[in-house]
Amino acid sequence: MLASRLARLQVVFGLLAVVYLTAGLVQAARDGFFPDRKRYAPWSFSVPGALQVATQLYGKDFTGKRFVFLARDEAEIDPMERRFAQGARRLGAEVEFAPPDRVYEAARGADLLVVVEEEPEYVDLDFDRLAQVMRGRQIVDYTALVEDGLGDQAGFEVLSLGRPPFPPWLDPEFRRFVEYVKENVPEDEAILLVPGGPLSTETPRARWFLELNYELFPRRLYIHDPVGASGYVMEFFRWVREQNRRAPWQGQVGVRIEDRPLTNLDASNSAPTRTLSREELRAARELGVDWIIFWRPVADFRLVDYELIPLERAAGWRRRGRR
C-alpha cells in the first residue's frame, strides 16, 4: 500500500530532524547554553529617517560635516543607506566609506558614524577609542547589532534604524535595565509605566512593557488601558493611536534630571521624565504605586529612553513645577 511506503519514506525526514537537533545542540554549546543574539540572521530591512535625524542635528546645511559609513564600498550597500549617503553629500557633507581594518583612522574628526555592514569590526566598536578620535557623538546603526548601552557609557547616542533580528529580551540594554529595577524595587512594590511623550511607532517591538512585566514579576506593573496594550498586535496599533489621542503628557513639563544612573546622555532630548498629570497621580495613589517608570516607546531599547523614579520624587516635580 502506498500509504505505508510513504510512511517508510518519512525516515529521510527523520534524519533531517536529527540534523536540526544536532545543529541546535552544537550551536547552543558554542554559545554557552544561552541564546546569542548575534546568531540570528540579520534582516535586509531598515527604516528611513537617517537624513531627517541628521537635519535635526545639523540643520539643512551639512557643509564642513564629515559622515563615515562603516561599509567597504558605496556600491555594495542597500538603496536606503545609499540614499542617505547621497542626500548627505547633496547637503554638503563629506562622506567616506571605511574598510573594516580602517574604522578608527577613518572616524578621525567624523561628526556622524553610520554602521551599515555586520562584520564584527563594524558592530563591536571600541567606543572609548572612538570618543578620542571623533568630533561628534552620534551613531546611526542600520544593523541593529551595535550595543548602544556601551556607546551610551562613552557618551555616544546610538540611533538604531535596522530591524533587530533577535527577540527583545536578548537586548543587552533591556537586560541591564531589568537588573537595575530588580536591585532597586522590592518584590512587593508596584510600578506605574508612564509614557514620556508621544508614541512615535506602532511596531510591536516597542511593547517593552510586556517583557518588563514578565521579568519584573512579582513586582506589580500598571499601565493605562492594559487590555489594548496586551492584546494582539493589531490591537496594539489601536492602543498607540488611542494613547496619542489621549496625550497624557500634554500640559506637563519635561524634567531633565542630572543624576541618571544608567545613562551618560543626560543632555539627550530622549529623556522621558516629565511631571505627572493629575489623573496619573490619582491612579498611582489608588493603585498603591511606589515607583514610576517613564518610558519613550521605540523599537530599540535604549537606556536613555527609560527612567525609574520613586513616586514621591516624581510627585514632587509637579508640586514644585520644576523644569
Add this chain to the structure above:
Amino acid sequence: MSWLGGILFLPVATAIGRALLPSRAALPRSRWEELAASYLLGASLVCVWGTALIAARLTFPLVFWSTLALGAAALIFQLRRRDDGALAPLGWSRPQAGLLGALAVGSVLLTVALPLNEFDPILHFAYRAKILLYQGTVLDEALLGMEGPLGYGRIATHPNYPIGLPILEAWAAFPGGWSDRWVQIPLAFWSASMPAVVALGLRHRSRPAARLGALLVACTPMLYVSDFLHHGLVDLRQAGLTNDAILGGGADLPVAATFTLACALVVLSWRRGSLRLAALAGLAFGGAATFKNEGTALTAVALIAVACASVLRPRPRLRPTLVTAAVCALTIGPWLALRAELPNIDEDYGSQLTLANVMEKLGGGGEPLDMAPPGMAEESRRYAEEGSPLAQRRVTVGLAFGEEFVDVLSWGVLWFAVFLALPVTRRRLADLEWRWLGLVVFGALLMYALVLLITPWFFPSLRLKGIPERLLLHLVGVSGLLVGAAAARLGAWPEVVAAADDADAPPIGEA
C-alpha cells in the same frame, strides 16, 4: 538548585501514571511505551487536579504537596505490585531504535539547552506560571486587575488561556526557585513520548503497524522544528533559536501528545472493553484541555466522531464510551469554571461562530482591514480593489492548508500518507477504529479550517505567526494512528498478523 523541581517532577508524574495504567498482562507494552504513557497520564493528572484545586479557590502549594504525596504513594504502590506481567518489546531493528533514540534524546536535550526564548511560551504561559508560584493562584489581581481605576491596570496577554503548562512550570520551580531554563524540564518529553503512545495504540493491530505508526510520527520534522532549511543553510546557524523552533515552552506539543494518548486509549478501551482504559482516555483528553483551548475543541471533535462512527456497524462499545465522556466532563469542567472567572480580552470564537458569519466567509467575504498591520493592509486593499481571489478569506485559508500539506520540510510525507489512509471505501469504513480515527483527523481539520474562516483577526498576519501549522501539529499523533491502522488492515507489511500478546483480546466493537 533551581533544576531540582523539574527533575523531581519526572518520577512523580511517571509513578502516578504508571499506577493508573493496568498491569502489563492486561495491557501489553514495551518499556518505552509504558514510560511515555505513564508520564503523559501523570502530567495530565497533575494539570487536571491542579486546575480543579485552583478553581476551588485553593492555592498552588497545596497542588504541589498533594501531587508529590500522590507520586510517593504511587511509587510505593508500584513497588508492591506483584501481578504486573512481562514487558512485550516491539522488535525494533537496530537502525530504527538508533534513529528513535537519537530523536528522543536530542529533543529532550535541545529543550533545556536554552532558556525560554519565544514570545508565546514566555508571555502567555511562563508569566502565569510565575503568578501561580508567587501568588498561589491565577485568581489574583495580576490577571483579574486588568481594568482598574481610571483605566489603569495590570498587564497580561491571553489571561484566560488554560493553566496546565503554567502548573507544570510552577511545579518545577516550587522547590528550588524560578529558572527560565529548568522550568522546561517537565516540558522536554512531549516529542519523545508521542511516537511511543502511537505504538501503544497500534500494537494490537500488529507490531509492524505499531512500528510504522511510531516511526512516521517520530520522523515528522514538525515535532521539533517547522520549515527547517527553508531559508537555506542559515537555518543551521540559527537552529534552536527562531520561532520556527517547536520544542520548548509552547503548548502545542503537549496538546498533541496528550490528545494522541487519549485517542490511543479510546481505541484500546473499545478493543478490550476496559472501563479503566476508557477513564484514562478521558483523563488524557482532560489533560489536553488544560494545555490549550484547542484541547477542549479536539475532545469535542473526538466525541462527535464517536457519535458519527456509531452510524455504521460495528459500533463502538457503549459503556467505555460513556465512561470516557463522563471523565472528560469531570476533568474539563473545573477548567471551564475557572475560565469563566478570568478576563476574556481577545478571543471569543463562540460569538463569531454564527451561520451568518460562516456563510459570509464561504461566500467570498474578505479580511477585516482595520485589524491589519499597516504594511499588510495595503496589499490586502489592493487585492480587494483588483477583485483578486486572494482578497477572500476562503481562498487564503484554503491556500494556507494546501501549502502546509505539501510542505515536506515541516511534515515530510505525513499528509500524503494521511490522505491515502482516509477511510473512504466501504471496506475501510467497516473497520471501526479506522473509521473513527479518520473521522477524528478529518473533523479536526474541518474544525480548524472553520475557526480560521471566521476568525476576527487579519488572517495573513496569523499566517506569519505560524497558523495553521501549529494547529495541524495537534493532529500528528492521531494521524500516525490512522496511517498505522490503515497499513495493518491493508496488509502492506508481510508480518501483519495479530500480535501474540493480543491473541486473546476480545473483538473490537459491538456488532
